[in-house]
Amino acid sequence: MPKPRSYQTEAIIIKKTKLGEADRILTFYTPHLGKIQAVAKGVRRPRSKMAGHLELLTHSLVSLARGRNLDTVTGCQTINSFLLLKSDLRLASYGLYATELVNQFTADHIENYPLFQLLLETMHRLCQSSNNELTLRYFELQLLNEVGYRPQLQQCVSCHLPLEPTTNSFSPSAGGVLCPNCSQSQPLAYPLSVNGLKVLRLLQSSDYSTAEKLKMNPELAGELEGLMRNYLKYLLEREIKSAAWLDSLKEQTKETALLQE
Amino acid sequence: MNEGFTPTTDAVSKLIQELNKLPGIGPKSAQRLAYYLLRTPEEQTKLLAETILSVKQKVTLCSVCFNVTESNPCAICGSDRRDRGKICIVEQPQDILALEHTKIYNGLYHVLHGAISPTEGVGTGDIKIDELMKRLQDGSINEVILATNTNLEGEQTAMYLNKLISPLGIRVTHLARGLPFGTELEYADDVTLTRALEGRQEF
Numbered sequence: 001m002p003k004p005r006s007y008q009t010e011a012i013i014i015k016k017t018k019l020g021e022a023d024r025i026l027t028f029y030t031p032h033l034g035k036i037q038a039v040a041k042g043v044r045r046p047r048s049k050m051a052g053h054l055e056l057l058t059h060s061l062v063s064l065a066r067g068r069n070l071d072t073v074t075g076c077q078t079i080n081s082f083l084l085l086k087s088d089l090r091l092a093s094y095g096l097y098a099t100e101l102v103n104q105f106t107a108d109h110i111e112n113y114p115l116f117q118l119l120l121e122t123m124h125r126l127c128q129s130s131n132n133e134l135t136l137r138y139f140e141l142q143l144l145n146e147v148g149y150r151p152q153l154q155q156c157v158s159c160h161l162p163l164e165p166t167t168n169s170f171s172p173s174a175g176g177v178l179c180p181n182c183s184q185s186q187p188l189a190y191p192l193s194v195n196g197l198k199v200l201r202l203l204q205s206s207d208y209s210t211a212e213k214l215k216m217n218p219e220l221a222g223e224l225e226g227l228m229r230n231y232l233k234y235l236l237e238r239e240i241k242s243a244a245w246l247d248s249l250k251e252q253t254k255e256t257a258l259l260q261e
Numbered sequence: 262m263n264e265g266f267t268p269t270t271d272a273v274s275k276l277i278q279e280l281n282k283l284p285g286i287g288p289k290s291a292q293r294l295a296y297y298l299l300r301t302p303e304e305q306t307k308l309l310a311e312t313i314l315s316v317k318q319k320v321t322l323c324s325v326c327f328n329v330t331e332s333n334p335c336a337i338c339g340s341d342r343r344d345r346g347k348i349c350i351v352e353q354p355q356d357i358l359a360l361e362h363t364k365i366y367n368g369l370y371h372v373l374h375g376a377i378s379p380t381e382g383v384g385t386g387d388i389k390i391d392e393l394m395k396r397l398q399d400g401s402i403n404e405v406i407l408a409t410n411t412n413l414e415g416e417q418t419a420m421y422l423n424k425l426i427s428p429l430g431i432r433v434t435h436l437a438r439g440l441p442f443g444t445e446l447e448y449a450d451d452v453t454l455t456r457a458l459e460g461r462q463e464f
Binding site for chain 2: 015020046052053057083086088089093096099100239244245248
């Protein structure tokens with residue numbers, strides 16, 4: 001049976017690129033079609049009926065018409081505009097970081113419904129939760145679960161013995177934790193504290209309502225952020241562009257906090 | 262049959278190649294333009310060539326506001342009829358054209374040449390923010406109008422600038438958000454409608 005010429009899907013807009021005079025190529029993450037790209041015609045004109053529904057970090061219902069190369073957006077309606085997320089500099093940056101990771105870790109046209117749910121829920125959580133760092137770490141670990149890079153946190157990846165409650169190491173290239181003995185032969189491993197490992201295990205295998213109750217001190221939060229960042233960077237084999245921006249934003253907040261003291 | 266025969270001469274194919282590099286010009290359009298130029302009288306092509314060259318040679322960026330200009334400082338920065346207490350921040354030089362066309366604004370401008378875009382790797386150092394902050398230091402500016410685009414990147418840039426500028430005690434405003442003239446309400450998106458309702462005015 002031939003595919004219908006037009007179809008409709010929910011989508012989160014995760015990337016946009018300019019095309020020609022007034023068009024855009026948009027990247028959608030959808031529940032059942034995975035990542036798809038489509039052309040939206042005329043959305044850079046001020047009177048475009050679709051532009052507002054096709055902004056980054058928006059959850060929309062889009063109608064598409066099949067094209068030879070790329071599909072074309074024929075209509076759209078916002079489901080959730082995440083206004084709260086968009087009107088806060090920090091939250092918007094967190095949201096963009098999440099969408100960038102989804103974009104980098106997925107290939108076109110591969111359905112991954114749990115990942116769609118995860119992204120959508122993360123955007124909701126960022127709007128509600130006060131502990132955004134925790135929300136992001138939870139998102140990162142769950143994302144790795146979904147895309148097949150779940151790090152080994154239960155036993156040493158090299159000797160397969162259970163991990164002792166001491167400072168172990170995390171090795172991005174080995175994809176998990178190394179015990180002190182094995183880490184000596186691995187130069188590119190980062191120290192991982194006992195509490196750090198506990199938090200990672202909890203985030204990796206529990207649901208969000210449990211993970212949410214966790215409290216991290218700034219030191220621990222910093223350790224885990226650095227560790228996850230290194231692991232993600234190793235897997236992607238490239239810099240995460242929005243992470244650099246998050247860092248500079250954090251640096252600035254620190255400076256202003258110092259000034260106010 | 263046609264061994265070793267090229268359908269066009271080198272000069273023409275070179276011209277097609279060069280035209281092809283322009284934005285929005287594909288191979289066929291480039292061909293059409295090249296053959297059109299071949300047919301036009303020499304004076305006209307000369308004029309075109311000279312204009313293109315002179316644009317590259319004469320036009321620079323204004324050292325104050327970074328608009329494109331032939332004189333430095335540009336006509337707006339150098340004018341004594343403009344209100345020197347206001348600066349309007351825009352993303353690109355074309356935005357100034359649009360704003361000037363309204364003939365309502367009488368202050369100065371500052372062109373950022375881009376907007377913060379975390380996913381594209383455009384940070385604060387890549388656009389003219391430091392230059393703007395330097396302009397604000399001498400205390401002669403009493404209002405900064407943020408006129409960045411109303412998409413996510415533009416909004417992020419505006420929020421960031423607000424954070425930097427408002428501690429200096431300078432009034433920071435941004436252009437009203439709402440429905441564009443000539444549109445139908447039923448097609449408006451949530452963000453626009455929310456902002457339009459929030460910013461409603463006495464009739």
